[in-house]
Amino acid sequence: MLTGFLKLTWIEIKVFAREPMGLVGNLLIPVMVFLVVGRFVGTGRLDTMTLNPPPFNVPVLGALFIAIGSVFSLVAVITIYREGGILKRLRATPLSPVTILGAHVVVKLLFTVLALALLVLAGRQFFPGAIDVNMVSFTGALLLGTVSILSMGFLIASIVPTARFAGPITTAVLYPMLAISGLFFPVGQLPPPLQILTRFLPTTHATTLMLDIWNGGGWVASWVSVMALVLLFAFYTAISAKVFRWE
Amino acid sequence: MSNPVVSIDNLAKSYGSTIAVDDVTLEVFEGEIFGLIGPNGAGKTTTMECVEGLRKADRGTLSVLGLDPWREAAALQKRIGVQHQEAHLQKRIKVWEAIDLWSTLYSKVVDTNLLLQRLGLENKRNAWFMTLSGGQKQRLFIALALIHDPEVVFLDELTTGLDPQARRAIWELITDIRDRGKTVFLTTHLMEEAERLCDRVAIIEHGRVIEIGTPAELVEKHCPERTVVFTSDEAGVAERLNGLPNVKAVTSDGLQHSLNGQGTDFVTDVINAIASEKIRVTGFRTETPTLEDVFLRLTGHGIRD
Numbered sequence: 001m002l003t004g005f006l007k008l009t010w011i012e013i014k015v016f017a018r019e020p021m022g023l024v025g026n027l028l029i030p031v032m033v034f035l036v037v038g039r040f041v042g043t044g045r046l047d048t049m050t051l052n053p054p055p056f057n058v059p060v061l062g063a064l065f066i067a068i069g070s071v072f073s074l075v076a077v078i079t080i081y082r083e084g085g086i087l088k089r090l091r092a093t094p095l096s097p098v099t100i101l102g103a104h105v106v107v108k109l110l111f112t113v114l115a116l117a118l119l120v121l122a123g124r125q126f127f128p129g130a131i132d133v134n135m136v137s138f139t140g141a142l143l144l145g146t147v148s149i150l151s152m153g154f155l156i157a158s159i160v161p162t163a164r165f166a167g168p169i170t171t172a173v174l175y176p177m178l179a180i181s182g183l184f185f186p187v188g189q190l191p192p193p194l195q196i197l198t199r200f201l202p203t204t205h206a207t208t209l210m211l212d213i214w215n216g217g218g219w220v221a222s223w224v225s226v227m228a229l230v231l232l233f234a235f236y237t238a239i240s241a242k243v244f245r246w247e
Numbered sequence: 248m249s250n251p252v253v254s255i256d257n258l259a260k261s262y263g264s265t266i267a268v269d270d271v272t273l274e275v276f277e278g279e280i281f282g283l284i285g286p287n288g289a290g291k292t293t294t295m296e297c298v299e300g301l302r303k304a305d306r307g308t309l310s311v312l313g314l315d316p317w318r319e320a321a322a323l324q325k326r327i328g329v330q331h332q333e334a335h336l337q338k339r340i341k342v343w344e345a346i347d348l349w350s351t352l353y354s355k356v357v358d359t360n361l362l363l364q365r366l367g368l369e370n371k372r373n374a375w376f377m378t379l380s381g382g383q384k385q386r387l388f389i390a391l392a393l394i395h396d397p398e399v400v401f402l403d404e405l406t407t408g409l410d411p412q413a414r415r416a417i418w419e420l421i422t423d424i425r426d427r428g429k430t431v432f433l434t435t436h437l438m439e440e441a442e443r444l445c446d447r448v449a450i451i452e453h454g455r456v457i458e459i460g461t462p463a464e465l466v467e468k469h470c471p472e473r474t475v476v477f478t479s480d481e482a483g484v485a486e487r488l489n490g491l492p493n494v495k496a497v498t499s500d501g502l503q504h505s506l507n508g509q510g511t512d513f514v515t516d517v518i519n520a521i522a523s524e525k526i527r528v529t530g531f532r533t534e535t536p537t538l539e540d541v542f543l544r545l546t547g548h549g550i551r552d
């Protein structure tokens with residue numbers, strides 16, 4: 001069945017790349033956000049930041065937009081496939097349910113890496129010297145964060161009644177999550193109940209991990225964020241598996 | 248008769264408070280085209296999806312090729328081919344990509360070039376799914392259902408929305424499948440389709456099977472009446488034929504005469520009577536009731552009401 005998985009993944013990559021808005025949403029928008037915000041706010045390490053106080057960090061903002069873009073596109077794909085009976089048709093083949101959905105996760109992660117590469121290229125071009133981080137480590141952090149946030153995407157996809165609502169509902173869930181992720185102001189400034197809530201949101205831990213790595217920290221030192229992302233992934237995947245609707 | 252390939256015993260399935268299938272019992276035998284026919288909402292799709300292992304039955308016993316469709320879905324899916332009502336594929340998947348993906352999923356695959364050719368899709372290999380016409384999409388789904396040469400093929404409303412020409416082409420194809428020894432289980436709300444295509448049919452309404460048999464048997468049983476209409480310019484024709492057995496009514500409208508009667512021998516009797524009376528006939532046709540009439544009689548309403 002591995003060939004089935006690889007073939008399905010390859011087809012989903014091609015199908016996604018043929019979609020006019022897909023590449024814009026997943027590749028161009030994060031880069032644009034990065035460039036525009038970076039132009040006005042400044043980029044780079046804490047000590048080179050001009051306007052905003054820490055923890056605000058423009059490359060991490062760009063990376064979060066990449067992760068969130070992946071979730072948007074995952075929810076859109078799943079709801080459209082469900083509505084069109086595509087999921088049902090695939091499920092009537094020997095492909096396993098995990099294969100059918102897993103292919104989409106792999107596609108989203110590939111485009112996440114591609115988007116980050118574009119963002120770094122753009123950064124090198126427009127803000128020379130600003131991006132100075134271990135890229136392998138940072139890519140790993142973004143991928144882990146994205147996987148964890150994507151597991152919530154399956155949950156969102158299960159809640160969304162029809163494909164028309166996919167965009168609005170995903171926006172309503174993800175943007176508040178982004179706002180209280182600790183990137184724009186420290187989580188400690190939130191009222192206590194919201195602080196507890198942020199612990200259950202993968203965006204918070206993804207932000208912390210990426211900020212730590214960006215600021216030169218290592219994976220071992222960030223073990224709390226890593227564990228949190230893994231546990232939340234397991235948690236949301238388990239719930240999604242229960243409530244996921246194939247049609 | 249040969250072995251049952253599909254057997255359904257007292258199947259029931261509800262969605263919340265909607266009873267989709269109330270009580271369905273039927274058997275589909277090897278090598279036949281079996282049609283589940285009934286109006287929209289009768290429970291055809293639900294029945295079929297339970298049989299395909301896509302839905303769990305609330306009640307009842309199901310067996311397909313000796314397998315329990317829900318518990319042994321994985322084993323079953325390798326051996327059956329399905330086509331869903333109103334299905335789609337990825338908008339921008341190419342025909343050959345779909346064929347290629349499906350080909351990797353089964354251990355034994357037919358010659359796909361030949362299959363596409365037989366389905367008239369060989370020029371569409373590089374076309375995106377979204378650019379295909381309704382008939383081409385349907386034929387692609389049939390190709391995907393047949394790609395592994397399955398023992399049973401399930402087809403749900405396969406010609407809905409197609410023009411008559413495309414419909415006829417697909418009927419021919421289905422007959423071919425049967426003639427190669429496969430079993431076909433299909434649903435339709437088109438009585439003409441059922442009558443032309445199916446060896447046996449089950450009529451389903453409100454989630455219950457109300458009658459099963461060959462189309463001819465059902466017509467014979469529920470609508471035995473026959474009408475012969477002929478034109479003749481001779482005088483007193485009606486009176487000369489009045490004494491025939493089984494004739495219920497003779498009506499004349501100018502030169503045209505209709506005889507209503509019943510029984511398999513009715514038409515022969517009329518022909519013989521016309522011959523022995525040496526009536527000169529300038530036009531002659533018979534009107535035989537159809538499955539549509541059977542449905543009307545059994546349910547009290549038309550299938551499209």
Ligand SMILES: Nc1ncnc2c1ncn2[C@@H]1O[C@H](COP(=O)(O)OP(=O)(O)O)[C@@H](O)[C@H]1O
Pocket residue numbers: 262265266267268285286287288289290291292293294
């Ligand atoms: N997924 C579903 N959820 C809720 N109700 C459904 C669903 N599918 C079908 N139904 C209802 O069940 C009944 C039978 O539907 P269906 O099996 O699709 O009939 P048919 O195929 O004969 O048109 C209908 O009343 C339909 O509205």
Ligand SMILES: [Mg+2]
Pocket residue numbers: 288291292293332403404
């Ligand atoms: Mg139906």
